[in-house]
Amino acid sequence: MxxxxxxxxxxxxxxxxxxxxxxxxxxxxxxxxxxxxxxxxxxxxxxxxxxxxxxxxxxxxxxxxxxxxxxxxxxxxxxxxxxxxxxxxxxxxxxxxxxxxxxxxxxxxxxxxxxxxxxxEPRKPTARELSGQEAERRKQARKDRAKRVDELLDEMNDYKRLVAEFGDEEYKAKVEYLTIKLAEEVE
Structure with a gap:
């Protein structure tokens, strides 16, 4: 050996x-x-x-x-x-x-x-990373929606003041339009 x-x-x-x-x-x-x-x-x-x-x-x-x-x-x-x-x-x-x-x-x-x-080759994300990305995406979507709702409310309040001050039909139509848009955004 x-x-x-x-x-x-x-x-x-x-x-x-x-x-x-x-x-x-x-x-x-x-x-x-x-x-x-x-x-x-x-x-x-x-x-x-x-x-x-x-x-x-x-x-x-x-x-x-x-x-x-x-x-x-x-x-x-x-x-x-x-x-x-x-x-x-x-x-x-x-x-x-x-x-x-x-x-x-x-x-x-x-x-x-x-x-x-x-x-x-890009590395495939782990399940935890995917979950974190999805949570971040949802959080950003909520922020974007809240921002659009705030903008619609601000615009509607402006037109309500104009209706109260001038009583114009055009301003009333705009308030009704914004109410519909706001309802769509909230749903």
């Missing part, structure tokens, strides 16, 4: 994650079987020390980040680890026309796109 090379709380770099540092939270040893062979693998559960992102990683894709086995100068900031992690891939031809940093940064790109999408 394999003995773990790293232990809990070790700080490590992971292939493909550039200079990001991860902390080992736990690990598990998986026993694998095939018709012709059997083997065991150690899989580590890691947490990004900056973002809190959870990552699972095989032991061969990690290097200590304490400076003893990782030279920080080997990290070029492009998101590509300069470590030699390609040994298990056999003969791989490197195509100079492909920006391999994009391949290694797929997870980062996906997160960026999802964050931008969430930022563009």
């Amino acid at each position: 394999n003995k773990p090379e790293y232990t809990f709380s070790d700080l490590v770099h992971i292939a493909g994650y550039g200079s990001r540092i991860f902390k080992i939270e736990s690990y598990r040893i998986e026993q694998c079987y095939a018709p012709d062979e059997e083997w065991s693998e150690i899989v580590y559960d890691l947490i990004d020390t900056q973002s809190g992102q959870y990552v699972e990683c095989d032991e061969e894709d990690m290097r200590l980040a304490d400076g003893s086995s990782v030279d920080e100068a080997e990290l070029d900031g492009t998101g590509i680890d300069i470590f030699d992690f390609m040994g298990g891939l056999g003969n791989v031809d490197i195509n100079p026309d492909i920006d391999y940093s994009e391949i290694y940064n797929v997870n980062e790109a996906i997160k960026r796109v999802e964050a931008e999408k969430m930022a563009k």
Whole structure:
């Protein structure tokens, strides 16, 4: 059985994650079987020390980040680890026309796109927020109605004074019209 090379709380770099540092939270040893062979693998559960992102990683894709086995100068900031992690891939031809940093940064790109999408989509209000908005709308409607009633009453009182002073039929018709409007507003 394999003995773990790293232990809990070790700080490590992971292939493909550039200079990001991860902390080992736990690990598990998986026993694998095939018709012709059997083997065991150690899989580590890691947490990004900056973002809190959870990552699972095989032991061969990690290097200590304490400076003893990782030279920080080997990290070029492009998101590509300069470590030699390609040994298990056999003969791989490197195509100079492909920006391999994009391949290694797929997870980062996906997160960026999802964050931008969430930022563009308006957040759905909670039931409490909807209830508060409805209560505010009703309160404003009551205030608006009370204001219209006050304005109608003021105008009607003005025309009643004019009727009392001049007795004009036009002013009486206006008082009747305002009485009807006031009754409609109150209902």
